[in-house]
Amino acid sequence: MTETARTAPQTDLTDPTGPTDLTGVPPRHSAVRSLLRLWPFLRPVRARFFTAAFVAVVASCIGLVIPLVLKWLVDGPVTARDPGGVWLGGGYLLLLGIAEAVLFGIRRWLVARPLAGVEAAMREALYRRVQRLPVAFHDRWASGQLLSRATTDLQLLRMFFTFPLTFLLVNGVTVLVGCAFLLVQHWSLGLVLLVPVLPLMVMCSVFEAKYAVATRRAQDQLGDLTTVVEESVLGIRIVKGFGRHRSQARAFRKLTHEVRTTELRKARLLASIWCVVTLLPEIAIAAALVLGTVQVADGELSAGTLVAFLSTALALRWPVESIGFLLAMSNEAATAADRYFEVLDERTAEETAEGAVAERAAAEGAAGAAGPSRGGAPDGRTDGVGARPVTTGGAAHGAAAADPPDDAPGADSTPHPYDNAGGDADDSPGRDRGGMLFEGVEFRYPDTPPDAPPTLRSIDLHIRPGETMALVGATGSGKTTLTALVPRLYDPTAGRIVLDGRDLTTLTRDEVRTLVAVAFEEPTLFSATAAENVLMGGDDLQEADLLRALAVAQAEGFVRALPEGADTQVGEQGMSLSGGQRQRLALARAVAGRPRFLILDDPLSALDVHTEALVEAALRQVLATTTALVVAHRPSTVLLADRVALLSDGRITAVGTHHELLRDNPEYATLMSGEPDRSDDPERPATDLDGPRPDARSDAHSPGHGDPDHSDHDHGDHHDHGDPDRGDPGPTDISPTAPGPADPGRTDAGPADAGRTDPAARTDPDHCRTSRREGESVR
Ligand SMILES: Nc1ncnc2c1ncn2[C@@H]1O[C@H](COP(=O)(O)OP(=O)(O)OP(=O)(O)O)[C@@H](O)[C@H]1O
Numbered sequence: 001m002t003e004t005a006r007t008a009p010q011t012d013l014t015d016p017t018g019p020t021d022l023t024g025v026p027p028r029h030s031a032v033r034s035l036l037r038l039w040p041f042l043r044p045v046r047a048r049f050f051t052a053a054f055v056a057v058v059a060s061c062i063g064l065v066i067p068l069v070l071k072w073l074v075d076g077p078v079t080a081r082d083p084g085g086v087w088l089g090g091g092y093l094l095l096l097g098i099a100e101a102v103l104f105g106i107r108r109w110l111v112a113r114p115l116a117g118v119e120a121a122m123r124e125a126l127y128r129r130v131q132r133l134p135v136a137f138h139d140r141w142a143s144g145q146l147l148s149r150a151t152t153d154l155q156l157l158r159m160f161f162t163f164p165l166t167f168l169l170v171n172g173v174t175v176l177v178g179c180a181f182l183l184v185q186h187w188s189l190g191l192v193l194l195v196p197v198l199p200l201m202v203m204c205s206v207f208e209a210k211y212a213v214a215t216r217r218a219q220d221q222l223g224d225l226t227t228v229v230e231e232s233v234l235g236i237r238i239v240k241g242f243g244r245h246r247s248q249a250r251a252f253r254k255l256t257h258e259v260r261t262t263e264l265r266k267a268r269l270l271a272s273i274w275c276v277v278t279l280l281p282e283i284a285i286a287a288a289l290v291l292g293t294v295q296v297a298d299g300e301l302s303a304g305t306l307v308a309f310l311s312t313a314l315a316l317r318w319p320v321e322s323i324g325f326l327l328a329m330s331n332e333a334a335t336a337a338d339r340y341f342e343v344l345d346e347r348t349a350e351e352t353a354e355g356a357v358a359e360r361a362a363a364e365g366a367a368g369a370a371g372p373s374r375g376g377a378p379d380g381r382t383d384g385v386g387a388r389p390v391t392t393g394g395a396a397h398g399a400a401a402a403d404p405p406d407d408a409p410g411a412d413s414t415p416h417p418y419d420n421a422g423g424d425a426d427d428s429p430g431r432d433r434g435g436m437l438f439e440g441v442e443f444r445y446p447d448t449p450p451d452a453p454p455t456l457r458s459i460d461l462h463i464r465p466g467e468t469m470a471l472v473g474a475t476g477s478g479k480t481t482l483t484a485l486v487p488r489l490y491d492p493t494a495g496r497i498v499l500d501g502r503d504l505t506t507l508t509r510d511e512v513r514t515l516v517a518v519a520f521e522e523p524t525l526f527s528a529t530a531a532e533n534v535l536m537g538g539d540d541l542q543e544a545d546l547l548r549a550l551a552v553a554q555a556e557g558f559v560r561a562l563p564e565g566a567d568t569q570v571g572e573q574g575m576s577l578s579g580g581q582r583q584r585l586a587l588a589r590a591v592a593g594r595p596r597f598l599i600l601d602d603p604l605s606a607l608d609v610h611t612e613a614l615v616e617a618a619l620r621q622v623l624a625t626t627t628a629l630v631v632a633h634r635p636s637t638v639l640l641a642d643r644v645a646l647l648s649d650g651r652i653t654a655v656g657t658h659h660e661l662l663r664d665n666p667e668y669a670t671l672m673s674g675e676p677d678r679s680d681d682p683e684r685p686a687t688d689l690d691g692p693r694p695d696a697r698s699d700a701h702s703p704g705h706g707d708p709d710h711s712d713h714d715h716g717d718h719h720d721h722g723d724p725d726r727g728d729p730g731p732t733d734i735s736p737t738a739p740g741p742a743d744p745g746r747t748d749a750g751p752a753d754a755g756r757t758d759p760a761a762r763t764d765p766d767h768c769r770t771s772r773r774e775g776e777s778v779r
Pocket residue numbers: 001002005139445446447448455473474475476477478479480481482775776779
């Protein structure tokens with residue numbers, strides 16, 4: 001995966017309706033609609049929530065009774081100069097105040113715990129979704145955008161449930177009840193106070209639209225900021241190593257400046273609406289005060305009624321004034337809900353697969369209706385094409401046929417066109433029931449431009465049960481992409497992959513996980529112990545599996561040397577370990593569960609040649625019992641395989657043994673030699689690679705380099721090594737304390753092994769490695 005392909009979903013910030021972007025989410029129509037989507041999460045606590053809201057409404061309305069007590073007090077005991085009555089009125093007011101405070105306290109108590117639960121449930125749902133979403137989703141989304149959704153946005157939503165959601169309801173009811181009181185007390189003065197309602201509503205709706213845009217922008221910018229922080233922390237070695245702290249700081253400053261600008265805009269909008277919702281009611285109250293005073297002076301209104309009227313109006317000030325920031329908070333919550341559901345609405349791998357299966361079933365149904373077909377290929381290819389010569393390339397592919405079904409006429413005798421490496425002895429009847437079969441596989445990354453060719457095309461390949469197939473190709477030819485299809489990190493855009501006769505898309509996630517194990521070139525370790533990292537490779541793995549896996553990966557020595565052995569925390573992403581050590585732990589994880597299918601993406605690239613030879617020797621035993629696809633850049637890794645498939649520009653252009661390909665395929669020979677491709681050059685001088693002697697490899701010294709404890713030099717000198725002879729499984733003792741897998745007495749290991757004649761051994765593995773690294777940096 002290229003890092004450049006990984007971008008945050010872009011939001012059209014000029015669009016007040018919200019995102020219309022890579023996430024494919026329809027634009028936001030209204031804050032209410034966005035917020036209504038939260039109901040399923042709130043439903044489990046609805047009883048408590050509505051009880052709390054009811055309690056808050058009662059508490060708020062108690063506040064409206066206070067003006068009535070004041071009216072009674074002024075028109076009664078105060079006018080009559082009755083001190084006892086005044087004390088009584090004071091007592092009533094105190095009781096009402098206490099009741100109001102207690103009820104608000106109860107409301108808080110009622111909702112605090114359930115709403116924390118709602119937030120936790122939402123966070124859990126998001127996490128589950130993120131874990132289940134396909135890799136293609138993660139390619140598109142910057143991690144900071146996901147992090148900010150899981151933290152800031154959910155926090156905003158919890159605050160919304162706790163405060164604005166309740167108080168929009170409470171304040172709304174309070175304002176309505178208060179207005180009724182005002183109109184009942186004195187309808188003409190009440191109308192004066194209601195005059196600002198219309199302009200207020202207009203201003204609020206303008207504010208809501210503008211604030212929604214600013215809020216969305218701020219929350220997306222915070223996501224970008226989180227991404228930069230995360231990348232700086234995770235990539236601290238690169239930042240320091242290349243002295244990039246200034247440019248990182250600049251990028252960070254730029255983003256913080258943008259966030260600040262957006263927050264200031266939000267503050268300005270908030271200030272203006274706050275100003276309006278404060279000023280208009282104040283003007284109305286002042287007008288009512290003047291009119292009321294005139295009426296009291298004229299004897300048309302009692303002083304008590306005016307006091308009660310004005311007290312009610314003042315009691316309504318807070319509910320009205322709070323509308324501004326309640327709307328602001330609700331807006332932020334609606335944006336947070338949109339951002340949250342953008343992730344939740346993404347289709348998981350299973351849902352995508354279900355869709356694909358349904359589409360395929362529909363297509364097959366249509367094809368069946370159109371007439372019987374011979375092969376079983378989903379693309380309708382016909383079978384019966386003869387065996388393809390070993391090194392023929394793409395030209396033959398156009399005619400490549402799918403395996404016929406077992407019951408089809410001639411099924412037992414038709415050689416498989418992808419399977420024909422030099423006198424293939426395993427073209428047995430019904431072989432398609434086993435092994436790994438790629439059938440007309442095509443893959444295109446979702447962000448590949450439509451006019452660009454797909455990353456993988458017409459991939460037809462059969463890896464027989466128990467066979468190890470090396471996958472070789474120039475950098476960027478699609479090797480990693482092809483290996484990623486088997487554990488279903490991506491699904492082919494055409495064709496199918498069959499494991500032991502079962503279409504990959506019909507297997508459940510658990511089945512795929514049990515059948516297939518992977519080790520990638522970039523090993524990821526989790527913040528857990530070394531043992532836990534390895535045992536993640538399967539369910540119910542025991543100590544014995546751990547030891548065996550560590551032995552295969554030649555990781556026993558260094559794991560034992562860790563402060564707490566296998567129980568040592570290997571730290572975030574295993575950063576406390578060297579690259580080679582991490583790679584070996586990742587390899588151990590891949591083999592721990594004895595998977596039926598093993599996918600290794602250049603899993604030994606970070607190892608020094610001594611360790612690599614030891615790992616390879618031990619790996620042979622594992623490979624003998626699994627069906628494996630191994631991405632290889634070096635002859636030493638290729639020699640682990642029974643056969644090699646050459647991937648060129650996204651197509652399998654040749655399949656054969658290493659020696660056959662070296663002899664017959666110039667591109668392969670060039671790749672293995674690490675020389676520039678001069679396969680088309682007629683003046684190309686003959687190289688050692690041109691005349692291989694497959695059996696001569698037995699002459700090459702085996703990886704018996706002696707003390708395996710010295711095997712932890714992950715980037716040590718390059719010596720020739722390896723036992724390519726598949727007939728010799730190599731070591732029988734994989735204990736780290738045992739001598740090397742081959743002749744322990746042999747001491748002539750080293751670069752000056754003049755006697756070796758194997759062409760692969762003569763190629764310089766370092767060359768291959770160097771060219772790969774260059775390729776990577778270019779990529
Ligand atoms: N997530 C992605 N989105 C879009 N294009 C991608 C993605 N990952 C890889 N590619 C492109 O697909 C092509 C094949 O990449 P891939 O990583 O499979 O090559 P590779 O043969 O494994 O290369 P290498 O040997 O350098 O690891 C490249 O052109 C690459 O840029």
